[in-house]
Amino acid sequence: MDTNIRICGEAGQGVQTTGDLLTHALAAAGLHVCATQGYMSRIRGGVNSFDVRIGDAEVLGARVPAELLVVFTREALDNCRSSVAEGGLVLFDGQADDGVIALEMAKAAAAAGGSALMANAVAAGAVYALLGLDLGSLRAALSKQFAKKDESVARTNIACAEKGAELVAARRGAVKCPKPGQPFGAVVSGSETVGLAAAVAGVKVVSSYPMTPSTGVFTWLAGAADRYGIVVEQAEDEIAAINMVCGATYAGVPAMTTTSGGGFALMAEGLSLAGMCELPAVILLSQRPAPATGLPTRTGQEDLLFAAHAGHGEFPRAIFAPGSLAQAYDLTRRAFETAHRWQTPAMILIDQFLADLQRNVAPMDETLRPIDRGLLDVPPADYRRYAVTKNGVSPRAIPGAGPFVITDSDEHTADGHLTEDLAVRVEQQDKRLRKCKGMLAEFLLPEFYPAPAAEVLACWGSTWGPCREAVDLLRAAGRDVCMLHFGQVWPIDGRRVKPMVAGRKVTMVEGNATAQLGSVLKGAGALGRFKAILRYDGLPFTGPEIAERAAGRVKS
């Protein structure tokens, strides 16, 4: 079983602080937590929400009904009340009402000797009480949070939490709580995970321009720069960012840029440069609804076809789209490895949902394990950067020590010098495109969950969690259905995917309006007709929603 706690209020009121606190504390209490966020493109005001869904087993995404709603404002109450589950409760910093418990949080904080800021500790304490949980893990979380401050800060916060619990003591245990087990794992977010994986893979230059929802990865890497020995630079624009990455990779270090759709659009020329010069540029593309500025803080999966075809001319590229946090770690590394093995750009496609998603998962390896850059040990005296080879990969050396390393965005000879010899052009273009074959051989097959079935819900990237939950729900209802999740979305080896879906009823589940992966699969000859469950309102899918739509209970 699982319970959903939703915190709603204006930006700047501590929605996120309260949510983060509860997420960490409840994980430490031995629950499985899954925290997701929805926020507006503003710094103060509006209505933001933070869901902490807790379970006695893995929880992979959000769901709409909340058993407990914590609201800081009347507007938030009006906005979110309809999402309270039947029999659910509301904790409101205002007037009591039917099912609404009044809790004057700032006042309570003051009463406990704290400042108005500590209202979030009051709220967390009250939530703990309503869940019938022991305050131990909350106290510990607060101590940890303020470990670097004066000891009194943590103490006051704890007093506030206790005050909150005390004030709702009458309703202790009123919200059903899953049974806690042994505390395990660590709470991490998608952004953190991608950042960590990049750092561990040996990224040495990160150059980006801030853009929601990619800024989290950028920020995490800035914070980890000293620890991992990374230069993190805020570029003047995205064009600078990608060209710095191209320069850095040319000169010999793994490098990455982080961006979202609009910024990525500005990088299209640089991407083509990486293709031409055979540079292992890595791009993290964190998606949000578009076109143009769209919904800056919401989620979507609308940039697959663009990413697959961005940049003028024809060149190989790989695109990974992690679903789980574990996959975010693995595929980020794989993006770096693929880029370096094939000397061509690789992309990681996430989105706001995955970037902000937090769960307690098995701890990830934080030790630096730099990937192989694929450099020649000692380049020969007659070294040629673009020597023609069978698999299309030329020997790679870096400038500075041995022979000259010459690279050119024009078509070039094996030497790297610009050429207008059209036979050489064909030779070099063939060489570059030959990599496609090898890259296709390494295609990461999509994965069934739990096992192939008559009906297939096919998805990619962050839809993994909700889709998996949907499959569980549908199977529990007796339906012969499975998920097929694509962790790599480009290039697709159609010949290997085709038999996986042949004879099955396929429904694409995608966060866009046109079933983009569906058309990629069609183009790759893997898929003929398919149905689609699509969502493009800026919110992530939920498991129950997919299940209902797949069951045909709501129109798709």
Add this chain to the structure above:
Amino acid sequence: MDTNIRICGEAGQGVQTTGDLLTHALAAAGLHVCATQGYMSRIRGGVNSFDVRIGDAEVLGARVPAELLVVFTREALDNCRSSVAEGGLVLFDGQADDGVIALEMAKAAAAAGGSALMANAVAAGAVYALLGLDLGSLRAALSKQFAKKDESVARTNIACAEKGAELVAARRGAVKCPKPGQPFGAVVSGSETVGLAAAVAGVKVVSSYPMTPSTGVFTWLAGAADRYGIVVEQAEDEIAAINMVCGATYAGVPAMTTTSGGGFALMAEGLSLAGMCELPAVILLSQRPAPATGLPTRTGQEDLLFAAHAGHGEFPRAIFAPGSLAQAYDLTRRAFETAHRWQTPAMILIDQFLADLQRNVAPMDETLRPIDRGLLDVPPADYRRYAVTKNGVSPRAIPGAGPFVITDSDEHTADGHLTEDLAVRVEQQDKRLRKCKGMLAEFLLPEFYPAPAAEVLACWGSTWGPCREAVDLLRAAGRDVCMLHFGQVWPIDGRRVKPMVAGRKVTMVEGNATAQLGSVLKGAGALGRFKAILRYDGLPFTGPEIAERAAGRVKS
């Protein structure tokens, strides 16, 4: 019958001047001319070539063998000699040799009282003599060319031409010449035609950044600006160019930008803006081989998939790819009309081959016939720019007189104000995407030539001419083959194309390495398996080449 005259020499030696002169003169002589160019990315030196192919019937493209080669340098001779047709002749400003006629052009010009620059008139005169043609049309062409200069200039040039003719008088008529008919039509290039069509359609703001091979259109428009009342501005970069176009269209005038692949890549974000704000931005994308800088002055068709998917998010767009000069005129206009009818961006895809192609064709209408901007006559007081409608097209008004016109790159309400209301988001996105249906209904069906046959050579854009010639050759050899030419390449109405190709053996003929239109057709469900004849060395197809490859005589 047709005869091919090739002029080769260094950049800066007058290859183009000589070619242009001959093209205009031979057209005036009553021949069908087709001039094509191949040049290097340099201002002086190298080897450039200019082909003037003349016939007694329409000539649609180039071919490799030349009956007459005019070379200005030893390097050009060495480079091009192998392309001389059997029994063909070479006119060389150097030593005579087997099949090589020596003609000291600069010296001859001096002898005729001219400057070294007039060597091209000498060459042209000699060409005329070798073709056995009367000098009349050449004299007229020279008079016309120098009409604005002192009368002596034309006179001296004519003397030079006569000198050239005189010096090869012994070989008069040595090169077979098609029989001239009545002079007809006017010589125009692809660049000129697109520029003219845009001017006539009522383009009022043109903002571009120079980039080969799109600069020709830009330059033509700059030259015609005063005549047609156009503001032509060289932007600081392509991003500025597209955003100026967005601003100008918002404010109410048809506007266009001209660019090539790398510049277009920089416009991807602006394209998405036009999609979101529903602006009728028109982009001329003149293709050249890529990735990156590639082969700046050569031809290719490598940007179709990129153009079709460029820009983050999902929005409607139309892409036209003219084949003939007449189509360049018509489809340029159609791009403006489509963009305005559907209030969404439209693109015209040409390439270096078509941009530089010159032929004498039926004169094109040069009178200003401004397209309908689709504006409300009198916007109502409660005017809303993005009112939701059935076909997705909202009433369009422009700022300045009536009610406010509000537009936003964020998701917006019907008012145009930014919104984070997710239901409104869906409503607006649905509205925008609904246009796709109407646009698909207007899809310009591909055209068969001469009529449907068992075997189909399918192509798009500039490959029209060479492919048509190939079909003629193959049919003459008894093969049941036809061409299917796509003048619109996005969106493709697969349901209507499918029956056109069903049951036929389809070969895609494309100027790229991956058969891009082939995959678009596959994705649109129009096509299953197909063969492909591809070329990506930077040169255009020739008719004979396609015919040979289609006949299986050379490997594809």
Add this chain to the structure above:
Amino acid sequence: MSARKAEPVGRMNETAWCPGCGNHAILKTLDAAVAEAGLDRRKLMLVSGIGQAAKLPHYTDANVFNGLHGRALPAATGIKLANHELEVIITSGDGDMYGEGGNHFLHAIRRNIGVKCFVHDNQVYGLTKGQASPTSELGFVTKIQTHGVVSVPVSPLALAIVENATFVARSSAVVPEHLQKMMVAAIRHKGFALLDILQPCVTFNKVNTWQWYKQRVKELPAGYDPANRALALETALKWGEEIPIGIIYRAERKTFEEQQPALAKGPLALTYGK
């Protein structure tokens, strides 16, 4: 048709800015300046990029083109070319104008296109939550610039003067009266006008606060000659305990529009097809 009731479209009811933000004062002052300058609202054209400042056009009664981050200037240029009778005012942020939009800033000034460029300069990226902007001071610590900014800040005013801008002024949200004067002067100026507006961001800039600006801004002395370019440059580069505000440089030069033959017959958008 939309379900919304059919009233004329005007400003949005509510801003999305933080309480205490300098943008509120700028908005209010802009409205006052528009009134003072006697502008016809129907011809008022507000253009912006993306950011907190860039939301301003939605909060007043005007035509609005709220385009891409960094691209307000080329969009405004396109609009002005299509209809030079519109009064085109840009309201954008320091990141928008001097960061992402830097190249357009350089080149729009060269054109002397008649758009008025009001830059809400809060020395920080507000909307994306507090990264350094091109005007952030050395040492300014953020979650990206963890050791503090090491790139010297740009001096937008000095850049503009070097670029031969014809109207270069500075004011601040902390001195609304002065700001209004500057806005009106900018609006009345014929060519390109840059007005850099120092604006407290109460949430992300804890260095350059209301107090900080208030203590430092200082009106130019009476008799200051804005036609003196060398003096203007010197003045523009002043930054520290005293920050000069006022019209720092002013010059006369033909506008871009005036030099376009195609515009002689009237606005292109209005003469179209005639």
Add this chain to the structure above:
Amino acid sequence: MSARKAEPVGRMNETAWCPGCGNHAILKTLDAAVAEAGLDRRKLMLVSGIGQAAKLPHYTDANVFNGLHGRALPAATGIKLANHELEVIITSGDGDMYGEGGNHFLHAIRRNIGVKCFVHDNQVYGLTKGQASPTSELGFVTKIQTHGVVSVPVSPLALAIVENATFVARSSAVVPEHLQKMMVAAIRHKGFALLDILQPCVTFNKVNTWQWYKQRVKELPAGYDPANRALALETALKWGEEIPIGIIYRAERKTFEEQQPALAKGPLALTYGK
């Protein structure tokens, strides 16, 4: 493997420039300057964008990154960050650096990243056949600017000084000895160095010819103090019958590289995995 015979890769045999072009002199002078400065060619890193000037790296013995039009600076920045022991020199055109690349120009200077930026300033777009560049003079007629340029030219040197560049110099292809001195000085400078090189384009610029430049360039007077910023600005803005050449401004400031903790242990590319 390529059929070409196996010799070490060095320069291309032949340039693609017009006879008489100023680029030839710049190339020759660069080779001389590299020799004079005693640079290890293996550590010499030439970076360029696209244009005639940008072809230079192919014509000498060096590592070459010939990237995208306008993007030499960010590429060079990335290279310098990856390996700050490389001597990174950019050779690019005025369109490349001040037009398409204008935003990078503004911001690379702020960083004081240790790359040397040699701009072949021929006041025209050469490779694309003669359109105006940001440094083309008012009235310059081209096939695009049919009525002559109406945007005032940029003053790259003044911009750089305003931006707090630490080395700002001008020379010309018409005075190779002076040019060589400037190149060596730029190479020896620790941070970002801008060297604007006036270069005749014999094919497309019939105004600013060899003769034109020769008559005008004038070395700074002995005793000129390049540390005086106000003087430097005034000097940088001089253009006309006399065009000052020399080191117009010089200052000391920490380089970007020096302020990156990650680089303390040596070049990232060389210490990788160690």
